[in-house]
Amino acid sequence: MxxxxxxxxxxxxxxxxxxxxxxxxxxxxxxxxxxxxxxxxxxxxxxxxxxxxxxxxPVTTTIELTPKETQLKDLLLDAAKFIDESGETRDPVVLRWAGGWVRDKLLGIESHDIDTAINTMTGEAFVLKLRELCEQPDTIKKHAIAESDIGGLHKIAANPEKSKHLETATIRLLGYDVDFVNLRKETYAQDSRNPQMEFGTAEEDALRRDATVNALFYNLNTGKVEDFTTGLADMKSRLIRTPLEPFQTFMDDPLRVLRLVRFASRLEFTIDPAAEKVMGDPRVLDALRLKISRERVGVELEKMLKGKHPRKCLEYINHLGLYHTIFTDPSNEHMPTPNISTWKIAYDCLDSLRLNKTPGSIYDVLVRSDEAAYHAWILAAVCPWENVEDPKHSGKGKPPPPLVTQVVREGIKAPSKLCELTTAAHNNRAEIMSLVTAVSDKAPFITERDRFGMAIRQWNNKNCDWRLQVLYALLHEAIDTLGGESNGQVTKDEFLRKWQAFLDHLHEIDVMEAPSLKRLIDGTQLSKALGVKPGRWMNQALDVCVAWQLRHPEATDPAGAVEEVQSRRAELGIPKGTGK
Incomplete structure (x- = not known):
């Protein structure tokens, strides 16, 4: 040759x-x-x-459309014809469905998100003409368009400084979320990493995409799939690789590193070794850490961990050396790095619990919603930070959140609810561990419902899910116990039996729902019973009432709770009153 x-x-x-x-x-x-x-x-x-x-x-193949997809295709082709006849474009409009929809269709995966690429005009210009056409009675009748079938136009602006290069027009059509954007090519100035986006051909557009399996087009005009790279062959080989040389692909948009991880785990494909080799390149990691907005990093991570194979995503992050780039505060030059040598134990343990879920099992008890499942994976991801000592507070001003919370807040721009959960999991871990140990050792006080119930209520403060905090403590102890110096002395089954026994005990003494326990007496009623005005003492006094209620689960009259508060007036700082 x-x-x-x-x-x-x-x-x-x-x-x-x-x-x-x-x-x-x-x-x-x-x-x-x-x-x-x-x-x-x-x-x-x-x-x-x-x-x-x-x-x-291009290499081609065909796709069989559903009746609804055919309806959408026919409507879009009529819109293209409408534009052609108006003379607004020099060349005939050619429409292509691009990327993820084509890939998923070939894999037999249903998708309601469709990216549409246009050869001669911007997405916004096309959608405006489409909406104009859809207002005509003949079009409404021909395509059986209902009033709810055509949604409003939304435009997402480009932000090249954060590697968001594309301006996209989005509209709801016939039950599909359809994005419209022109075919593009990238050109670079010598002094800039940010490309200038220009109109391009389908081949040029395919070459600038993140992966060959995402670079396929379905040409609405010809009814054929177009492959300008090696997408169809890579689909057959179940391979994720970049259309162009990997290093330049990732430097052009470093977020593609995370996108390839997501697609590989979601589709259960293998990442091309040539791409893997440079995904952890220090230059690529620096670009990912500094060039990409942390909001985009967080969105990509959320998509990973809400998918069907979250453990595989974390495994890739670990294997490719991405951890310290994702789970960090990039604005803090002095941010430490945790030891992640045994981190695998945490996400493997969580996945094992998930896959072995049965009624009353650890995962069944602690993870009770899709949101909780996502939060559980985030907590598993940041477990290594628990062993990094927080800086000492100077004593001036409000103390900063723990490092593990800073990582969640600044590294992936998590919402406040998740940040508060992370802080609570960190702050309450020691107390959770002490009660787990007490149950394991059969301490004399473990039958005291008020001790456990009040602890759970405190953990659940600000609606921070106490169950996920217990899970966080479990995963952290798994790292220390199954991967630390004691490795080999305690088996995984023995370790999990201890935690299962703790949850079974909480169920036996009926304190699982302690945070939602309805009080027998409220603050107004307690003030009246004590003959004093409400004050700072109120919260502590109400806690005394709830603890009494936990000790007397059959009680329906709060008189006993009020009597206990009366006996502890001095301790609680309650002023003298009428003494009712």
Whole structure:
């Protein structure tokens, strides 16, 4: 076989009009090399003129549309015809469904999110003409359009400084969320990493995407799938790889590192070793940490952990060396790094609990909603930070949140609810562990409902799910017990039996729902019974009443609770009153 890398290849690609850096030209040629290798050796030895033909003619296949998808396709094609007849564009409008919808359709996965690429105009301009067409009675009748079938137009602006290069128009159509954007190519100035987005061909658009399996198009005009890279072959091989050279692909948009992790885990595909090799490159990690907004990092992580294979995502993050780039505060130059050598134990343990869920099991008791499941994975992710000592507070002003909360708040821009949960899990872990140990050791006080019930109510303060805090304590202890110096002395089954016994005990003494326990007496009634005005003493006094109520679960009259508060007036700081 003749040498593949020959000078003419450079000029063939260059003559296509790619205004790119030399390394990008080489990347494009290497992509063509892969494509030719898939097609066979005979293709590789074609003369230069044949290279040009093969580079522009995509591999194709077909897709069978559902009736609803066909309805949407016909409507969009009529909109394209409407625009053509208006004379607003120089060339006929060609529409393509792109990326994820095509990939999922080929895999037999249902999708209601459709990206539509347009060859001659912006997405916003197309949607405005589409809406104009949909107001015409003939169109409404032809396509059976109901009033609720056409939603409002939303535009998402580009933000190149944060690697959000695309302006997108979104509209709800016939039950689908449809994004519209023009076909694009990227050109780079020598002094900038941010590309200038220009109208491009379908092939140029495919080359600038994150993965070959996401670079497929379904041409609405021809009814065929178009593959300008090696997407169809990679789908067959269950492989995630970049259309162009991986390092440049990731430097152009570092978020693609996380996107490839998400797609690989979601689809259960393998990441191309050539891409894996550079995903942990310090230059790529620096770009991911500093160039990409943490909100986008958080959104990508959330999509990972809400998918079907969250453990696989964390495994990739661990294996590829991404942990310290994701779970950190990038604004803090002196941010420490935790030891993650045994972190695997935490996410493996959580996944094992999830997969072995049965009525009354640890996961069944502690994780009770989809939101809780996502929060559980976040807590598993940040467990290593629990062993990093928080800086000492100077005593001036409000103390900063613990480091583990800073990581959640600044690293992935988690909402306040998740940040408060993380803080509570950190602050209450020691007390949770002490009660778990007490139950395991059969301490004399473990039958005291008020001790356990009041602790659970305190953990649940500000609606911070106490069950997830217990899970966090479990996962952290798993790291220390199953991966620390005591490794081998305690088996995983023995370890989990201790925690199952703790939860069973909480159920036996009936304190699981302590946070929602309805008080027998409220603050107004207690003030009246004591003959004093409400004051700072009130919260503590009401806690005394709830503790009494926990000790007397059959009581319906609060008189006994009031009597106990009366006996502790001095301790609680209650002023003298009428003494009713």
């Amino acid at each position: 003749r040498p593949l890398l020959r000078p003419s290849a450079y000029f063939i690609w260059n003559s296509y009009g790619y205004k790119s850096r030399p390394q990008r030209i080489i990347s494009q040629f290497l992509m063509l090399k892969r494509k030719l290798e898939v097609l066979g050796e005979d293709s590789i030895v074609q003369p230069p003129s044949q290279f040009r033909k093969m580079a522009t003619q």
